[in-house]
Amino acid sequence: MTQRNNQQIRDLVREDRVHRDLYVNPDVFDLEMDRIWSRAWIFVGHDSQVPNAGDFYATEIGREPVIMVRQTNGDVRVLHNRCAHKGAKLTGRPQGNCKGFRCPYHGWTYKLDGRLAGVPARKGYDNTPFDMKDPRFSLAPVAQADSYRGFVFATLDPNAPPLPEFLDDAAATLDNIADRAPEGEVEVAGPPLRYLHNCNWKMFVENLNDAMHPMVAHASVGNAARRYVAEQPEGTEYPPEAEIIFPFGSSYEFFDKMQVTALPHGHAYMGGELSIHSDYSAVPGYWDAMVKSYGEERTKKILSQNRHNTIFYPSFTAKDAIQAVRVCRPIAVDKTMIESWHFRLKGAPEQMLKRTILYSRLINSNASMVGPDDWDCYTRIQEGLVSDAKVWVDTSRGLGREEAVGDGRRKSFGTSDLSYRNQIQAWLEYMTDEVAA
Ligand code: FES
Ligand SMILES: [Fe+2]
Incomplete structure (x- = not known):
């Protein structure tokens, strides 16, 4: 593969599908390390x-x-x-x-x-x-x-564009994470949680804005949470756990309305002002601390930004409303370490951090009720792609229905494969030496 020329790499990608070699071929992985992970921030x-x-x-x-x-x-x-x-x-x-x-x-x-x-x-x-x-x-x-905003990135490429240019509008997610702190800064709370995945790194990054899977892959936990709440006496307050888990059973229509926005360099986010994290209850004292720092109008504006998952292709993903980020560290073609990091909002009540950690414990960790569903699906894809029955992976949902919204950005309905295709486009640019300046 290292000898493959640009045309041979381009042959692995069609506008509506990608070749399984992207996920299972160790030579492709080696080339990705050279051409993507050595060039991107x-x-x-x-x-x-x-x-x-x-x-x-x-x-x-x-x-x-x-x-x-x-x-x-x-x-x-x-x-x-x-x-x-x-x-x-x-x-x-x-x-x-x-x-x-x-x-x-x-x-x-x-x-x-x-x-x-x-x-x-x-x-x-x-x-x-x-x-x-x-x-x-x-x-x-x-x-x-x-x-x-305190998030340190590095690149091995002296010719890579400056960091702010690379981040593009994904930077607004980092701004929002920091702005949600009354002191305007966040700090890491402890070491990251590490979760080894038996899959190619792209499966993880591609899944983050895959809004077609929660209602299937995470159905059992969503249903169990609903059943539990239905059994409680009337007037019982929802526990914070239910608030976090419920949205994972949201409908196709809900996710479609949330919309997905594709940015240059393979980045993307879902939501904006409507996301599965929009309805979190207020933590006592937090609103007041924010208003003291920013005034009411600006506080409302900060708290109204809710991007479900922002992907900073290829290595970094963040949820602004809950100050949790996940980092992708590829190890081999079928092995990826996923790190979950948690941030304390400086000047905010400690309960905000508890909420962030609760989220990770329920959704992202290896002992959670949601992350292992995804883990199982990635493992199955890795195993299924070995089959010689077919060599293509479909990426056609919503193809041609995205709308250009200026500055190289595109928008589509939430369950579209737009984010997949946008990542593959960036993949191709890096892999064929055609990195957009
Ligand atoms: S001192 Fe570092 S390898 Fe010899
Ligand atoms: Fe999932």
């Missing part, structure tokens, strides 16, 4: 994870191990997690604090900004090309790193 972490100088967080951009580290001047840098000597990963720990990095193999040490600080028994390098000041002997910074 990938979510690294949130700057609140590294509040103090020397705090670091280690993760991957595609297959590339990286470290996000807070500098003494307050900046956040993203460095390759690879010793300049013989290549050992500098830290195997996911996070911590240090004055500098010391390689566990031969003890080369580095400053927080990646510059080489020391080498044991240095005399052995006398009269060799070794030079402490040569960047060749320092930790390499990633090609570009930037943050938006």
Whole structure:
């Protein structure tokens, strides 16, 4: 596949279907790592994870191990997690604090900004090309790193467009998450929850705006919640659990009305002002704290934005109304780690965070009542695509019925496959060297 030319890659995609190789072929996966995950802006972490100088967080951009580290001047840098000597990963720990990095193999040490600080028994390098000041002997910074409202992204491509241009209107989702905090900032609440999926990474990202599956794949939990509530004596208040689970049994018409908006670079979101998260009850004290910070009119405007899932193709997805994000970390063609992250709204009552965590526990975690339904479907797709009976995957729902709404954005009814097709279009652009400038 690595030898496949652009035409052969284009042959895997039709306007109404895609070839199964996108999901099952390990060579396609390798090429994706080179051409998509090395070029797009990938979510690294949130700057609140590294509040103090020397705090670091280690993760991957595609297959590339990286470290996000807070500098003494307050900046956040993203460095390759690879010793300049013989290549050992500098830290195997996911996070911590240090004055500098010391390689566990031969003890080369580095400053927080990646510059080489020391080498044991240095005399052995006398009269060799070794030079402490040569960047060749320092930790390499990633090609570009930037943050938006505290969300740190990085790309391995020096020619990638600037982060705000890449984010496009998906940035409004990050703005809304931060604006929902009376202090205008969020902070990470604990480490992410990790859930290993036996499927190709695209199945997860494509599913997020697939509004044709909840009423089928999640029917049992929706029905059970309804039955439980029906059995309660009249006048019983809905528990917050029911409020969260109910919408997953919403009708096709409800999701159609919610609408899907496709953005450049493969990004998309459902909802806007109407989403399955619109009806959450108010948390006591939250409204007042918001009005104190923003005034009533602006508070109403902030709280009226409800995007169900915003996809920042390929790595990051966010729900603004509940401050929960999920991050996709591909491991192999049929293995993907999904991380669920939770954010505390600074200045808001603690109950807001409890709601976010409750949501994750009920919907996203591996012990939840909803996420495992999706997990099962992805696993079945991965297994079903092995069949030689057919090689194509359908993406035709709503084809040709989308409406251009300016600036490269398109809108359609919520159960359309528009978000799928939009992602595949971005996939093709990255994979064929035709990245839109
Ligand atoms: S590999 Fe890091 S010091 Fe040798
Ligand atoms: Fe689902």
